[in-house]
Amino acid sequence: MSFIDEAIAVKEKAIAAIQDIKDKMALQAFFADYLAKKGAISVLMGKMREIPPEEKGRFGQAVNAARKEVEEAYREKEAALAKEELSKKLAEESIDVTLPGRSAGSGRINPFYQIIDEVTDIFLDMGYEVAEGRDVESDLYNFELLNVPKDHPSRDMQDTFYIEGEGDLLLRTQTSAVQAHAMLERNPKTPIRLICPGKAYRRDDDDMTHSHQFGQIECLVVDRNISIANLKATLELFVKKMFGEKREIRMRSSYFPFTEPSVEVDVSCFNCGGKGCSMCKGTGWIEILGAGMVNPKVLEMCGYDPKEWSGYAFGVGVERVAMLRYGIDDIRRFYIDDLRFLDPFVGK
Numbered sequence: 270m271s272f273i274d275e276a277i278a279v280k281e282k283a284i285a286a287i288q289d290i291k292d293k294m295a296l297q298a299f300f301a302d303y304l305a306k307k308g309a310i311s312v313l314m315g316k317m318r319e320i321p322p323e324e325k326g327r328f329g330q331a332v333n334a335a336r337k338e339v340e341e342a343y344r345e346k347e348a349a350l351a352k353e354e355l356s357k358k359l360a361e362e363s364i365d366v367t368l369p370g371r372s373a374g375s376g377r378i379n380p381f382y383q384i385i386d387e388v389t390d391i392f393l394d395m396g397y398e399v400a401e402g403r404d405v406e407s408d409l410y411n412f413e414l415l416n417v418p419k420d421h422p423s424r425d426m427q428d429t430f431y432i433e434g435e436g437d438l439l440l441r442t443q444t445s446a447v448q449a450h451a452m453l454e455r456n457p458k459t460p461i462r463l464i465c466p467g468k469a470y471r472r473d474d475d476d477m478t479h480s481h482q483f484g485q486i487e488c489l490v491v492d493r494n495i496s497i498a499n500l501k502a503t504l505e506l507f508v509k510k511m512f513g514e515k516r517e518i519r520m521r522s523s524y525f526p527f528t529e530p531s532v533e534v535d536v537s538c539f540n541c542g543g544k545g546c547s548m549c550k551g552t553g554w555i556e557i558l559g560a561g562m563v564n565p566k567v568l569e570m571c572g573y574d575p576k577e578w579s580g581y582a583f584g585v586g587v588e589r590v591a592m593l594r595y596g597i598d599d600i601r602r603f604y605i606d607d608l609r610f611l612d613p614f615v616g617k
């Protein structure tokens with residue numbers, strides 16, 4: 270075989286080899302075999318020394334032509350592989366715009382706060398203000414100014430968390446503590462219409478209906494000529510807005526140190542309409558809150574002359590209202606952060 274034939278043979282072998290190449294790795298190997306410094310074409314060039322002088326020219330041309338052709342084939346293959354890779358990638362990464370999107374799952378308000386918001390709205394509509402109480406109270410505001418002196422047996426009704434080493438500080442056992450603040454703060458004395466939603470704390474053992482921490486909404490009205498008729502009208506309106514137009518209320522006499530007279534208020538059962546069912550334990554009525562006319566002693570201690578002023582107050586449990594309203598069976602569900610608990614309350 271002449272040197273020239275040898276050059277042509279190397280070229281043909283290269284052109285044939287490149288046809289079978291299907292990926293970048295193989296193409297790299299091909300480059301190493303033929304076009305790199307130690308590749309077959311460079312090896313051909315190295316043979317120049319062995320070529321008789323009269324053939325050097327033609328041989329040189331043949332090898333250059335071979336190199337050019339192989340380089341071209343290489344570049345074409347390189348471009349073809351790149352194109353293939355791109356279209357493969359595009360096909361793999363294409364998105365189906367008709368698939369339903371993944372929604373981000375919006376947050377929801379816990380039913381505890383839904384009830385507070387709703388009750389607050391009802392009272393704001395009636396011209397009440399919203400007072401902000403404090404969770405850490407003094408014995409004075411939580412008990413004494415509400416007519417519960419230190420040795421009074423009614424303290425036993427509310428097992429209390431006292432704050433050790435802080436004198437008479439405690440976690441308030443009732444939002445009623447806001448009453449004394451509101452009355453004492455007003456100077457000169459002006460009429461009061463307020464509600465105060467917030468938390469209260471008692472040393473209860475937690476069970477399905479008791480929690481050491483729970484929500485209350487306090488209501489206090491002080492003005493001239495306030496009678497129990499005003500209390501009843503307000504409660505009726507509140508209950509109808511909260512539990513439905515058909516609901517009625519019933520007052521039973523009760524005892525709270527800070528009200529005189531005191532009442533427990535029942536609402537006609539919204540489950541059975543009053544006929545008697547498991548929810549109302551067959552009575553047709555469900556107890557929802559405690560209320561009464563502000564005790565004249567409390568008015569006096571808080572600087573309101575009971576000869577001139579009178580008032581009413583009530584306190585309602587937030588979880589209790591939510592449990593009745595939504596049929597929640599266990600108070601502990603409000604606090605355990607299980608998102609499934611929130612689902613049924615979407616949009617309520």
Ligand code: DAH
Binds near residue numbers: 443445488528560582
């Ligand atoms: N503070 C009472 C309790 O926690 C509830 C209550 C009863 C509040 C009668 C009042 C009221 O304002 O007048 O049990």
